[in-house]
Amino acid sequence: MKPEILLVEPMMPAIEQALDAAYTVHRLSAAPDRDRLVAELADRARAVVTGGGTGVKNAVIDALPKLGIVAINGVGTDAVDLEHCRGRGVRVTNTPDVLTDDVADLAIGLLIATSRRMAVGDRFVRAGQWPKGKLPLARKVSGKRLGVLGLGRIGEAIAKRAEAFGMTIAYTNRKPREGVPYRFVASPVDLARESDILVVAASAGPDARNMVGRELLDALGPDGILVNVARGSVVDEPELLAALTEGRLGGAGLDVFADEPNVPEGFYGLDNVVLQPHQASATVETRTAMGQLVLDNLDAFFAGRPLPTAVV
Numbered sequence: 001m002k003p004e005i006l007l008v009e010p011m012m013p014a015i016e017q018a019l020d021a022a023y024t025v026h027r028l029s030a031a032p033d034r035d036r037l038v039a040e041l042a043d044r045a046r047a048v049v050t051g052g053g054t055g056v057k058n059a060v061i062d063a064l065p066k067l068g069i070v071a072i073n074g075v076g077t078d079a080v081d082l083e084h085c086r087g088r089g090v091r092v093t094n095t096p097d098v099l100t101d102d103v104a105d106l107a108i109g110l111l112i113a114t115s116r117r118m119a120v121g122d123r124f125v126r127a128g129q130w131p132k133g134k135l136p137l138a139r140k141v142s143g144k145r146l147g148v149l150g151l152g153r154i155g156e157a158i159a160k161r162a163e164a165f166g167m168t169i170a171y172t173n174r175k176p177r178e179g180v181p182y183r184f185v186a187s188p189v190d191l192a193r194e195s196d197i198l199v200v201a202a203s204a205g206p207d208a209r210n211m212v213g214r215e216l217l218d219a220l221g222p223d224g225i226l227v228n229v230a231r232g233s234v235v236d237e238p239e240l241l242a243a244l245t246e247g248r249l250g251g252a253g254l255d256v257f258a259d260e261p262n263v264p265e266g267f268y269g270l271d272n273v274v275l276q277p278h279q280a281s282a283t284v285e286t287r288t289a290m291g292q293l294v295l296d297n298l299d300a301f302f303a304g305r306p307l308p309t310a311v312v
Helices: 013-022 034-040 058-062 082-088 100-115 118-126 153-163 188-193 214-220 237-245 284-303
Strands: 004-007 024-027 045-051 069-073 091-093 145-149 168-172 197-200 225-228 251-254 273-275
Touching (some): 013 024, 013 284, 045 284, 082 091, 091 284, 100 251, 100 284, 145 153, 153 168, 168 188, 237 251
Parallel strands (some): 004 024, 004 045, 045 069, 069 091, 145 168, 197 225, 225 251, 251 273
């Protein structure tokens, strides 16, 4: 008999086909009554597969006494209570490394698109406005001062890409990184004050909630640009919207938001903002690799082998 698993949200068709071949898959997103489905699986479900932004609630974990693993299809673990899982003896895995390049690529893309007002230019041409006039001048990217908030795998990949633009790069982290050529700045506010562009690549969690607040945004200033490819919770969203609206911040490139998929409508009318629907890892190649790593972790768990990318 196949092991039974709970799939919280859809994955790529090829990955779901592989899951169906190996397991009896119960799809939470398609269930007419989700609570009832979880209750019915109480004595049967041994694994939960979920996305990094969605995670799984403690109530679901507690309702599945035979649960042995939460396999996260993503690098972030903030939507899963790791300590609760550890106390329950539930293993947790994620999919690091395979999405680093794509997230870093999108960060650079947002950096350029915001600085050069590419979305505004696109709308300008599509609206037939070009024959009637010219756009205001944008801001240069090359040679600017880049601050990286969180120099983990993704933050370092962003910094390496920024080197090609002749940028001066500094970073802040929980502690200085050894072996990197970038200047460490202990205070996020001081880093913002010294940056033309600040990219948020920090891990989310209670200690990082609203780390990017009014003081930091004001330090970045009316010509500064904020790019966020981390988590929406790291940025105080109302303060960000106020800073952009009031002209205290020059612009923002945002891939993540505090209450996805709900985005404050105040952002919609701003020409100094480029918005994405949490797409940093959304390429065929990377989502396939992420899904395969989920499959590898599940296979190892049910075979009693060491988990390839264990977090807990």
